[in-house]
Amino acid sequence: MKKKKLLRCFLGLIIVLMTVLNGCSSKVAENNADAKSLATYEKLTFNNYDREVVIEAMPQKVLVFGPNNSELFVALGLSDKIIGNSYDNHSRGPLPEFVEDYAKIPELTYADPTREAVISSGADFIYGNDWPFGKEGLDLAELKENGINVYMEKAATFEEIYQEISDLGKIFHVEDKAAAFIADQKARIAAVEKKLAGQEPLKVLVYDFGGEGVFTCSGTNFETLLIEKAGGKNIFDDQTEKQWFTASYEEIIKRNPDVIVIHDYDVPSLEEKIKSIKADPGLSKLDCVKNERFIPIALESVFPGDRMAYSVELLAKGFHPTLLK
Template sequence: MSKKHFLGFTALALVMTGLLVGCQSTSSEPMKKESDENTANYESLTFDNYGRDVEITEKPQNVLTLGPNSTELFVALGLTDYVIGNSLDNHSRGPLPEYESEYKKIPELTYGSATREAVTTSGADFIYGIDWEFGGEGLDVEELESFGIKTYMNSATTLEEIYQEIYDIGKIFEIEDVATDFVTDQKSRISAVQEKVSNQEPVNVLVYDSGGDGVFTAGGTNFETLLIELAGGKNVFDDITDKQWTTVSYEEVLARQPDVIVVHDYDAPSLEQKIKDIKNDPALSQLDSVKNERFISITLESVLPGDRMAYAVETLAKGFYPGKFE
């Protein structure tokens, strides 16, 4: 290369470098300014999350939703773009049709329960997750805090509690009007069902999650028990108040003679296999509800606190009183 050509090439390189630097400076400045403004204008919030204070000093940007009910709630509130991962799709039959396209945009962190490694290396700054995922063999909230990850636990057992969770999410993500409208719609739909079933004799309901040495079912403090009551039913094991989930003997089930059996639908065993097991069981097959095939299937995420309260009440009520909803 001649000296003349070399000098020309060097000059061109310097010009191109200057242009690149200029472009980088121009593109990065607004991003930094946006981040600074977000921190400066965001009002610090503190929430009582079932006896544990959660302080939020800036709007979360990278969220994990642990549990399909938690994930779908974020989708329903228009917060899909904040979610970088979810868990427990093994407890799901997929989102409601109206949320399917947005739900599919969310990456799967773990198919089953979230692991410590997956969470701590995810880049998350906030978690909204069902309480199953924490404590015991699950995630440690205090450790997550040390990684800079704020945790808000989904642990509602009443409508008032899940509505408060939704209001809190609205405040955290500055969508209070959206959250309020969502809760108002849920209340309206549930009230419409209650009006239709108000004069009916309550239907005695057995919740069948799974079998084995007995029936794994919902206790009296379980959120599902509340949904059953709102739909005009009565959980036959609502007197078990020390556990949300428990195993009861087949003899106990026979003694309580449920009118209908609500069967949970998730990955395994399949819904079809569960109903087959019930029909083939020497004890359960004696029930009139089994002989008459009074089964109501419902996906597990539909009876967890999240976005499907009204949907679950509507689904259950139609199964309890089909003639009222033709």
């Protein structure tokens, strides 16, 4: 009996040792692959919206501005490269499939990334929306002097965001993942368009927040493209001077939307926005308000990034619920 127990213990010890050794060898192989990738890295040059971006070594410490962009990194298997993200004030939380990896991403700043936080972060690369850069924000020349390369996300079309994703694939040697992701997005959006073929587009008001008027998006805004793919038409798609502008209540009533897409983020809350719409003497008379044709959507979902197909599907179900269930 004692011999059998000793034998079982001995076999158990061997199994444990083999598991540990296999784990170690896998880790060594993974590290060797990373080292080889770094050693064989070829210099890359990109035209990033009329800015030349030169990448001479694979970035190791990345800052990502915008939850949509952070999720994109997770989707491409690059979350371990991120040392800080910003603008989670625009987030309602990651998609379910990204929750675990997103939770591991350190927060650089909750809202706008500050100069001090960025410079002192130790980052060597930034991928993020173009909002914080410019005269009153982060200075590109200063970032470069501090060893931080910047690749801006400022896509205004599907072609441009797909190009950005393709470029990220090249920068981080995940070309296959990037290509597969793009193909999946295109296929899902095409499937929605097929189901909606022949349908009359609904007139859509985008409501970001109210005040002296309604802060909304124009025809040059990426959200307008998502709305069109989902079987809608932005009632202000003829406005092209700015991506965002304030529309008068009188003009909104004149254009008589069929449905209102409401951005959901921290302040003001979704509930406060709906209450404000219903209380407005003009908007409250619209049929879409009387019938509560409201479609909430997280603000991060209307920006270019990882959620294009998700957002088109969500909006389409809201616009045409009988066709897309």
